[in-house]
Amino acid sequence: MAVGVRVVQKVSSTRGFAKVAPYVIPALDRAVHRLTRGKVLLSAQMLPGIVLTSTGARSGLERRTPLACMPEEGGRSWILVGSNFGRPGHPAWTHNLLARPEARISWKGEDIPVTALPLEGEERAAAWQAVLRFWPPYATYQARVEREIRLFRLVRS
Numbered sequence: 353m354a355v356g357v358r359v360v361q362k363v364s365s366t367r368g369f370a371k372v373a374p375y376v377i378p379a380l381d382r383a384v385h386r387l388t389r390g391k392v393l394l395s396a397q398m399l400p401g402i403v404l405t406s407t408g409a410r411s412g413l414e415r416r417t418p419l420a421c422m423p424e425e426g427g428r429s430w431i432l433v434g435s436n437f438g439r440p441g442h443p444a445w446t447h448n449l450l451a452r453p454e455a456r457i458s459w460k461g462e463d464i465p466v467t468a469l470p471l472e473g474e475e476r477a478a479a480w481q482a483v484l485r486f487w488p489p490y491a492t493y494q495a496r497v498e499r500e501i502r503l504f505r506l507v508r509s
Contacts, residue, residue: 367438367496382418399487402430402506403458406468409451417445422486424505427459431479432468434502438493446502457506465509470502479503 382403399420406415422431434446449455449468457464471479480503484491494501 382416402432404432404445405456405458406445406448407452407455409447415445415448417443419445420487421506422483428508430457430459430466430506431471431483432504432506433483433490434504435490435493436497438496440497440499442499442502446504449504454509455506466506467509468504468506470504476503479505 400423402419402421404415404417404419406417407413408415419432422433423429424431432449434443436443450470453468455466455468457466483503490501
């Protein structure tokens with residue numbers, strides 16, 4: 353594993369990162385994504401990323417959220433991890449997907465309609481192990497919170 357990746361993993365596991373990152377990273381990602389017409393996400397330089405367009409659970413308004421993802425099957429499905437950077441509450445986008453699973457993602461400049469499937473039981477356990485191999489800091493996030501981190505599989509609609 354490259355030294356840079358190990359450093360980023362170590363930094364992203366800290367409480368300080370969890371306090372600052374939710375405000376800084378999405379704002380930078382949204383700006384760069386707009387400027388590059390959907391072709392670049394800054395955070396995707398370390399982890400693959402998408403921009404999720406979901407419908408607000410209460411508001412009904414369109415919500416755009418840059419997120420790290422774990423691609424599966426060569427881009428035919430994606431795992432999303434509702435880690436919220438190891439903070440106590442579930443991220444808002446997870447509530448939106450539970451209420452309204454039909455969404456869109458921007459993946460490498462392509463807009464793709466998807467359906468979000470919440471993972472539970474054995475399916476979640478298998479996906480969680482794959483996610484931990486993919487990005488080990490998720491284990492630190494889970495250890496820091498009492499809630500079970502939500503996982504979703506996005507499949508093309």
